[in-house]
Amino acid sequence: MKKFTFPLLLFVGSLLLYSFNYQNGNNEWKAPETVNKVKNPVEVNAKNIALGKKIYNKMCWSCHGSNGAGDGPAGASLNPKPADLSSTAFQQQTDGAVFWKINTGRGTMASFENSLSEDQRWAVINYLRTLKK
Numbered sequence: 001m002k003k004f005t006f007p008l009l010l011f012v013g014s015l016l017l018y019s020f021n022y023q024n025g026n027n028e029w030k031a032p033e034t035v036n037k038v039k040n041p042v043e044v045n046a047k048n049i050a051l052g053k054k055i056y057n058k059m060c061w062s063c064h065g066s067n068g069a070g071d072g073p074a075g076a077s078l079n080p081k082p083a084d085l086s087s088t089a090f091q092q093q094t095d096g097a098v099f100w101k102i103n104t105g106r107g108t109m110a111s112f113e114n115s116l117s118e119d120q121r122w123a124v125i126n127y128l129r130t131l132k133k
């Protein structure tokens, strides 16, 4: 029995450490600093916002919800939950950081690099700015 004690302690210890990190937000998704300098080349105007809205309502709404609050029907059972795109914490990020996340993806949040053109991805970001609470 004794020879299991040490591996068992290690196992329980790493589980505790994992949940501790998780609860303390170390799971936060952070874009690299350098992408903050990347500028959005798509002009913020009614036409581009309407384009972004159309894409959002087709490809993002199901998880992020119609107002961006992260409460879409397809997101309910996901862990982590789809991000609240209307929150201050989200809206404080630069367009460059948001663009990087849409390109990179993480977990159930897919990369849209191949399914949307570059201009479409920037136009979606212009629309996301209108979701601010």
Ligand code: HEC
Pocket: 029, 055, 056, 059, 060, 061, 062, 063, 064, 074, 075, 078, 080, 081, 082, 083, 084, 090, 093, 098, 101, 102, 106, 107, 108, 109, 110, 112, 124
């Ligand atoms: C299948 C569900 C799903 C779809 C569809 C989806 N997302 Fe997400 N999204 C997520 C989840 C889950 C996260 C949180 C990922 C994480 O933190 O690991 C996320 C995170 C994000 C983030 C990062 C938020 C932050 O806090 O920094 C952005 C930006 C984003 N999504 C934009 C979009 C856009 C734009 C679309 C449509 C083109 C889209 N998502 C479609 C599930 C989805």
